[in-house]
Amino acid sequence: MTPVLSSLLDDVLRRNAGEPEFHQAAREVLGSLGPVIEANPHYARAAVLERITEPERQLIFRVPWTDDEGTIRVNRGFRVEFNSALGPYKGGLRFHPSVTLGTVKFLGFEQIFKNALTGLPIGGGKGGSDFDPKGRSDAEVMRFCQSFMTELYRHLGEYTDVPAGDIGVGAREIGYLFGQYKRITNRYESGVLTGKGVGWGGSLVRTEATGFGAVVFAQRMLATRGRSFDGARVLVSGSGNVALYAIQKVHQLGGTVVACSDSSGVVYDRDGIDFELLRQLKEVERARLSEYAARRPSAEYRANGDIWALAAETPIDVAIPCATQNELDATAAATLAGNGVAAVVEGANMPCTPEAVQVLRAADVLFAPGKAANAGGVATSALEMQQNASRDAWTFEYAEQRLDDIMTGIHDRCAETAERYGAPGDYVLGANVAGFVRVADAMLALGVI
Numbered sequence: 470m471t472p473v474l475s476s477l478l479d480d481v482l483r484r485n486a487g488e489p490e491f492h493q494a495a496r497e498v499l500g501s502l503g504p505v506i507e508a509n510p511h512y513a514r515a516a517v518l519e520r521i522t523e524p525e526r527q528l529i530f531r532v533p534w535t536d537d538e539g540t541i542r543v544n545r546g547f548r549v550e551f552n553s554a555l556g557p558y559k560g561g562l563r564f565h566p567s568v569t570l571g572t573v574k575f576l577g578f579e580q581i582f583k584n585a586l587t588g589l590p591i592g593g594g595k596g597g598s599d600f601d602p603k604g605r606s607d608a609e610v611m612r613f614c615q616s617f618m619t620e621l622y623r624h625l626g627e628y629t630d631v632p633a634g635d636i637g638v639g640a641r642e643i644g645y646l647f648g649q650y651k652r653i654t655n656r657y658e659s660g661v662l663t664g665k666g667v668g669w670g671g672s673l674v675r676t677e678a679t680g681f682g683a684v685v686f687a688q689r690m691l692a693t694r695g696r697s698f699d700g701a702r703v704l705v706s707g708s709g710n711v712a713l714y715a716i717q718k719v720h721q722l723g724g725t726v727v728a729c730s731d732s733s734g735v736v737y738d739r740d741g742i743d744f745e746l747l748r749q750l751k752e753v754e755r756a757r758l759s760e761y762a763a764r765r766p767s768a769e770y771r772a773n774g775d776i777w778a779l780a781a782e783t784p785i786d787v788a789i790p791c792a793t794q795n796e797l798d799a800t801a802a803a804t805l806a807g808n809g810v811a812a813v814v815e816g817a818n819m820p821c822t823p824e825a826v827q828v829l830r831a832a833d834v835l836f837a838p839g840k841a842a843n844a845g846g847v848a849t850s851a852l853e854m855q856q857n858a859s860r861d862a863w864t865f866e867y868a869e870q871r872l873d874d875i876m877t878g879i880h881d882r883c884a885e886t887a888e889r890y891g892a893p894g895d896y897v898l899g900a901n902v903a904g905f906v907r908v909a910d911a912m913l914a915l916g917v918i
């Protein structure tokens with residue numbers, strides 16, 4: 470890192486004490502920007518880096534709600550409106566007990582560059598709460614969402630800030646949040662939230678988009694080395710929305726996903742994961758993953774198992790971490806690289822630790838960072854906003870074609886940028902630089918704000 474960038478990073482670390490995930494994300498992005506900053510001194514003169522690392526607005530609020538026993542509970546709500554140079558703040562809401570301001574800032578910071586890479590007019594933001602939806606009844610989730618939106622609504626708008634889902638926030642939560650927004654504002658403002666049900670303003674393919682998009686990105690990346698998913702054996706960690714549809718797309722492309730996981734363990738299915746059974750369990754029954762093995766003779770459940778360790782047991786070609794941040798460490802990366810894995814593709818946000826990325830890079834394993842590979846979700850959210858604005862609803866085929874084109878565009882933009890900066894095949898550099906330049910140029914055009 471150049472002296473200018475490392476002193477800037479020191480400032481970011483000092484001013485955002487106790488936020489290790491945000492530090493990690495900032496270090497990674499700034500680490501790629503040396504050559505761009507050197508070649509474009511006007512970015513430094515306009516303090517673009519100082520501004521881009523400082524959120525435009527950070528909201529923290531109390532969320533009181535009543536559980537089914539009548540006990541009053543209090544959670545903390547967050548929305549970090551990070552950057553609106555390219556469009557309204559756009560990014561999901563995460564409901565998980567681990568959520569802190571630092572988590573939301575890391576996600577919001579990543580979102581700026583991810584959204585820029587899509588080429589669509591969306592700024593970056595993220596939000597959430599330390600509320601844990603696990604084990605809560607529908608009525609409790611509804612009351613929580615209503616209370617959360619009762620504060621947040623005043624900060625939202627289709628031209629201002631447009632949340633969506635993330636971990637712990639799916640179609641059910643978006644429905645309750647939208648209902649409360651509509652009630653408070655007396656406006657059917659469809660474009661204020663994305664990930665809506667397809668019957669009331671949602672877009673076809675939005676549910677599948679993050680997982681589908683990650684696999685399309687992987688397909689393009691594999692093709693640069695003359696490989697494909699046909700006959701490939703794949704590990705997909707997680708079993709939420711991203712993992713589920715990554716699995717479906719791998720199977721559509723002729724590959725086999727042999728394992729997935731949740732926070733309690735791993736399912737290894739010798740015959741390949743049965744997508745329909747998994748979807749039924751996770752989306753309809755909201756069951757734990759252990760239930761999958763109970764219903765499928767070819768599968769075994771390993772409580773507390775490590776999904777990446779499977780690469781030492783059975784041949785694996787591609788690994789797609791789709792669970793959560795920092796789930797794949799240097800040891801796991803060494804197991805993957807040492808056993809002939811060709812590519813690691815981040816379906817989740819920052820699932821690989823920096824040390825893991827180093828190990829993969831040293832072993833010449835193809836690596837796709839989340840801000841490029843998982844951008845299909847937010848890109849399809851932007852397509853949902855587009856349909857809402859034109860009061861239209863596209864077919865599945867048309868929406869999927871748009872998603873494919875966007876993912877191919879992101880892949881090519883990252884690859885070309887990496888090449889131009891003398892680092893062919895470095896998708897981390899390509900994604901950070903290409904995303905940054907688009908936002909930085911817009912910030913320059915808009916003046917010092």
Ligand code: GLU
Binds near residue numbers: 562631634636663
């Ligand atoms: N939470 C998703 C992400 O990490 C999607 C955000 C959105 O659709 O706005 O990109």
